[in-house]
Amino acid sequence: MRVISMFLCAIMAAVGAVAQTPPEKRVALIIANTDYTNAARLPNTANDAGLIAQALRDPRMGFGNNVKVLSNLDFSKFRAALQQFAAEARGADMAVLYYAGHGIEVDKNNYLIPTDARLADPSAVEFETIALDLVVRSVSGARGLKVVILDACRDNPFVPKMRSVGGTRSIGRGLAAVGVDTGDTLIAYAAREGQVAADGAGRNSPYASAFARQVTTPGLEIRQLFGRVRDDVRRQVPQQTPVIYGDLGGSAYYFVPPAVAAQPAPAPSTGPAPAPQPSFDPRQIELSFWESIKTSKNKADFEAYLKKYPNGEYAGLARNRIAELTAKPPAPSIAEPKPAAPAESKPATASARTPGTVFRDCQNCPEMVVVAAGRFTMGSPATEEYRDDDEGPQRQVTIAKAFAVGKFEVTFAEWDACVAAGGCNGYRPNDSGWGRNMRPVINVSWDDVQAYVAWLSRTTGQNYRLLSEAEWEYAARAGTTTPFNFGETISTSKANYNGNFTYGTGAKGEYRQKTVSVGSFSANAFGLYDMHGNVWEWVQDCWNADYKGAPVDGSARSTGSCGQRVLRGGSGYDNPGVLRSANRIWTDTELRNYDVGFRLART
Incomplete structure (x- = not known):
């Protein structure tokens, strides 16, 4: 069968990738231009x-002493530094250059200053x-792997002066696409x-903070790493969207490789020594299997994956793909059929x-609040501070029936x-050292949430589910039209967010x-807690721009980029503009992060 041969290839590739090999040579140059002679x-x-x-310099990355930091480089020192680094990078397995300072775009060409x-x-x-080409x-x-990282799109004081001189050259805001x-360059x-x-209100720029926070995560392939950096920055500064350009092949690249499970010591034996076996990480083999089939249109490929990994990392995605490939025309609603309600004296449906x-269906069930039906304006007006284009156009949405929302x-x-x-x-998320019990669960992906809902x-x-995006905003606003459900601005006495930043x-x-x-x-007005801040909340909708x-x-949007789902509400790490109703x-359905949780609905 084709899938078996693909899987064997995946096993061989994974074993080969982690078998004993000579240590990699990795080099990095970090340049920080702070004190400009002719600018602030x-x-x-x-x-x-x-x-x-x-x-x-994290030991898991393998750069060792090959991380060089240079600052305040004038023209001649800048060129000399690049020339020396080119010699050091020659033949390296990974070369990284990080630049923080001013940059400029002229006639669609980019330059570092x-x-x-x-x-x-x-x-x-x-x-x-x-010139960026020289870099x-x-x-x-x-x-x-060759990586150039530019935190160089800052508000540039040279631009107004150059434009005031006139001429025919185009001088852009930020840097131009490249x-x-x-090959193998990002x-x-x-x-x-x-x-x-x-540039940031604290000690570091939002981009540097996000990159440093994400790059030390084990097993993040480089494309996923920069995707997480993008999401992290957007949460801090909604109007700033990091981007990557590249020519990457099929190889997987990691700053911190996936952890390899420790192997138990073999029992003493008096027989002949067994042939040495390659050391490999079973998770890498599973990842290779998944990568080989994830775009397949053959349902049997995903069934084979589930047979091998019924509780695997990608089991939820595999079941979704099987459902998509099996389905006839899409059903009008994404909600599962509601099972017959057990006999009870009180009404079963919300x-x-x-x-x-306020009710609870079992001792360990979430506490739920019934929210009335109603009509509201979804999205934000063009005049709202921190507003982004994906929040429009504004429209009237009708929630025809009452429904229950998680109180917390x-x-x-x-x-x-x-x-239990x-x-x-069987997945027990890490609590990041902050404690469990009544804290919101974190490090759960959209796919993980589906297992909890089921x-x-x-x-x-009963029929539990995630809220639709419209239901979430309706519940968060609770009859208000202001950026937050308590008014035009926000304070850290009302929500958990990054209080180093302000709104309004x-x-x-x-x-x-x-x-x-929860409930701090x-x-x-609907009796719901923490709709602003604390943790991001998954909703049901596929992402659309x-x-x-x-x-x-009020129903969820089931078309668009369904490998990415919408998050709402902001977190304790975000600036207040991100917490607006x-x-x-969006982020990938398999993302697990320290600031992402969820809230439930029930019909």
């Missing part, structure tokens, strides 16, 4: 360089700056074309209960009850840097 000082670039260097540049007019750019050439001699024609920008990257009623985000205690009862695929529905005989006329406050127990702040063509009946982001 950039206060955070030196801090960023130190943060990135500390992250790359040395500290002594004057740039009195556009004609000076080729003579006083460093890329400095890593091109590496035989393996083509990559060198170029990362802190902000996409035409955007300006934030719509039959009085709005405001699902807690660790509730998730652990599922695991044999559900949730267990709870099966246990209670609000003041700075506390930055807790961890979750807090006041409820909204705007509301054009979206349902107006209308704000929305």
Whole structure:
């Protein structure tokens, strides 16, 4: 069978990838330009360089002493540094160059700005700056992965001066998109074309903070790593979207490789010594199997995966793909058929209960609040601070029937009850050292949540599910039209977020840097807690870039990019603009992160 041969190939590739090999040579150069002769000082670039260097010196990455940090390079020192690094990168298995400072785009060409540049007019750019092409050439001699990371899209003080001189040259805002024609090369920008990257209100830029936080995660393939960096930055600064350009082949690249499970010591034997066996990580073999079939249109491939890995990392995705490949025309609703309700004296369906009623279907079930039917305006007006285009166009949405919403985000205690009862695929999420019990469960993917929903529905005989995106915003607003359900601004006495940042006329406050127990702040008018902040909340909808063509009946959107789902509400790590009722982001369904949890609905 084709799938068996694919799997054998995947096994051989995985074993080969982790078999004993000579140590890799990895080199990194970090450049921070802070003190410009002819422009204001950039206060955070030196801090960023130190943060990135500390992250790359993690022993698990293998850079060792080959991480060099240089600062305040003028034109001649900049070129000399690149020339020396090119020699060091030649033949390396990984070469990384990280630059924090000013950059500029002129006529769709990109340049990094040395500290002594004057740039009195556009004609000076080729003579006083460093072309990005030269930077890329400095890593091109590496035989393996080549990475250039540019936190250089900051608001550039040279641009107004150059534009005031006039002339015919186009001078852009931020950096221009770039083509990559060198194999196994990735170029990362802190902000996409035409955007300006934030320098940050704290010690570090949002991009540097996000990269340092994500790069030390074991087993993040480089494309997934930069996807997480993008999501992390968007949560901090919604108007800044990091982007990558690259020419990457089929090889998997990691800063920190997947952890290899320790093998038990063999029992003493008096017989002949067995032939040495290659050391390999079973998870790498599973990943290779999944990568070989994930785009297949053959249902048998996914059935073969489930037979081999019934509780595997990608089991939820495999079942979804089987359902998609088996399905006839899509059903009008994504909700599963509701099982017959058990006999009870009180009404079983949420719509039959009085709005405001609080109930619980079992001892370890989430507490639910009945929310009344109604109509509201979804999305944000163009004048709302921090608004992004994906929050429109605004539209009227009707919630025709009452439904129940989790009074709180699902807690660790509730998730652990599922695991103890044999559900949730036995997965026990890490609590990041913050504690379990009444804290919101974190490190759960959208796929993990489906297992919890299935267990709870099966246990209670009721129809539990995630909220649709429209239901979530309706519940969060609770009849309001302001950015937050308590008004035009926000404070850390009302929600858990990064209090180093402000919104509107609000003041700075506390930055807790961890979750807090659910219900630590006041409820909204519907009796729901923590709709703003603490943890991001998964919803049911597939990602779409705007509301054009979206349902107006409150149902979830089941078309679009369904490998990515929507998150709402913001977290304790985000700036307050991210916590607005209308704000929305997306991430991959398999993402598990320390600031992502969920809340349930029941019909």
